[in-house]
Amino acid sequence: MKLIYYGVSEEEEPFIQRWSFLHKIPVTIRKEQISKETIEYAKGHDGICLYPSVDMRENETFYRMLSNYGMKQLSIKSTGIDGVNLEWAKKYHLQVTNVPAYSPTSVGHFAVMAILMLARNIPMRMHTDDQLVRKTAIGDEIQDIKVGIIGTGRIGKVVAQTIVAMGGTVLAYSRTQDKGLASLVSYLSLEDVVSQADILSIHIPLTKESVHLFDDELFAKMKPTAKILNTARGKIIDTKALIRWLEHSEGGCMLDTLEDEEKYFQVGQEQNPFYQDLMAYPNVFITPHIAYYTQLAVKEIAETALNNARDILESGASMNTISL
Ligand SMILES: NC(=O)c1ccc[n+]([C@@H]2O[C@H](COP(=O)([O-])OP(=O)(O)OC[C@H]3O[C@@H](n4cnc5c(N)ncnc54)[C@H](O)[C@@H]3O)[C@@H](O)[C@H]2O)c1
Numbered sequence: 001m002k003l004i005y006y007g008v009s010e011e012e013e014p015f016i017q018r019w020s021f022l023h024k025i026p027v028t029i030r031k032e033q034i035s036k037e038t039i040e041y042a043k044g045h046d047g048i049c050l051y052p053s054v055d056m057r058e059n060e061t062f063y064r065m066l067s068n069y070g071m072k073q074l075s076i077k078s079t080g081i082d083g084v085n086l087e088w089a090k091k092y093h094l095q096v097t098n099v100p101a102y103s104p105t106s107v108g109h110f111a112v113m114a115i116l117m118l119a120r121n122i123p124m125r126m127h128t129d130d131q132l133v134r135k136t137a138i139g140d141e142i143q144d145i146k147v148g149i150i151g152t153g154r155i156g157k158v159v160a161q162t163i164v165a166m167g168g169t170v171l172a173y174s175r176t177q178d179k180g181l182a183s184l185v186s187y188l189s190l191e192d193v194v195s196q197a198d199i200l201s202i203h204i205p206l207t208k209e210s211v212h213l214f215d216d217e218l219f220a221k222m223k224p225t226a227k228i229l230n231t232a233r234g235k236i237i238d239t240k241a242l243i244r245w246l247e248h249s250e251g252g253c254m255l256d257t258l259e260d261e262e263k264y265f266q267v268g269q270e271q272n273p274f275y276q277d278l279m280a281y282p283n284v285f286i287t288p289h290i291a292y293y294t295q296l297a298v299k300e301i302a303e304t305a306l307n308n309a310r311d312i313l314e315s316g317a318s319m320n321t322i323s324l
């Protein structure tokens with residue numbers, strides 16, 4: 001068996017090499033994302049691990065070519081699977097796997113950090129005028145605000161539990177409610193959470209139903225002083241609606257994921273028109289999809305993605321297979 005792993009960063013490489021050594025399975029490491037130019041490197045391999053590139057999101061050809069190369073699976077090295085076309089994967093008999101729970105605390109604790117920054121009005125643009133900072137940065141303590149959590153799955157649950165442990169009040173909206181959380185948080189309708197929360201934190205996957213869930217109508221329900229945090233997927237927020245809301249509210253936002261960010265992963269988000277538009281506002285803080293980025297998470301992602309590929313090639317199944 002021989003695997004290929006696309007889009008490998010410097011930090012991931014040692015974990016992949018160690019896995020390859022321990023399991024005695026050769027893994028070709030490619031720094032490039034899979035693209036029209038790099039897909040040919042997959043020839044001669046039995047299995048593949050990757051993060052879906054924009055090319056791959058939009059072209060059925062990729063799925064057909066990988067199938068022609070003899071691939072039986074697509075191991076996606078992330079939790080979100082919004083970049084994969086499951087119908088095309090099924091058509092070309094490619095089993096898709098993801099890494100569902102590499103470390104919910106990596107994103108969960110990042111979100112808690114961001115919620116605290118938003119609560120304390122940490123200036124989004126640093127400047128040296130102490131007096132001005134004092135005037136604008138007076139904040140609230142966590143026990144005095146309501147945090148609204150959208151999606152209480154693995155990550156949202158960590159956020160909810162931590163905020164409650166710190167003395168905060170959590171309002172939650174989630175398709176699947178967590179029984180263990182029911183005594184700690186108030187489950188409400190989406191509209192009630194959005195209209196009552198001082199800070200909203202999004203933790204749902206990007207699906208057909210959640211594209212632009214936060215639109216003009218939902219923003220209009222938010223408190224004019226509310227803040228919104230998105231560590232899930234950029235497209236869950238209609239960025240143009242967010243900007244319209246920022247224009248007339250006193251609110252703010254922290255975004256770890258941007259609309260269309262995939263198109264600019266290689267060249268930098270400075271090229272992303274949504275980034276450019278958002279940066280005109282002083283109360284916007286953007287981080288480059290790093291909520292997950294810890295040593296533990298990077299190790300878990302690499303090892304699980306490789307295990308998923310190996311399991312399918314060895315036994316025809318993986319515990320992390322996504323069904324259509
Ligand atoms: N920024 C990052 O670095 C990073 C890292 C990992 C994951 N993520 C994103 O976070 C998302 C959540 O991850 P998770 O592990 O908590 O997922 P999860 O599947 O464990 O939880 C998702 C929760 O959202 C609920 N849900 C799904 N669709 C919904 C909808 N339309 N309305 C209301 N509730 C809905 C589900 O019932 C579930 O409770 C991932 O899909 C991924 O996109 C981001």
Ligand SMILES: O=C(O)[C@H](O)[C@H](O)COP(=O)(O)O
Nearest residue numbers: 051077078079080289292301
């Ligand atoms: O490989 C990566 O870059 C990460 O797995 C990825 O960015 C995290 O993806 P997520 O878990 O947010 O779906």
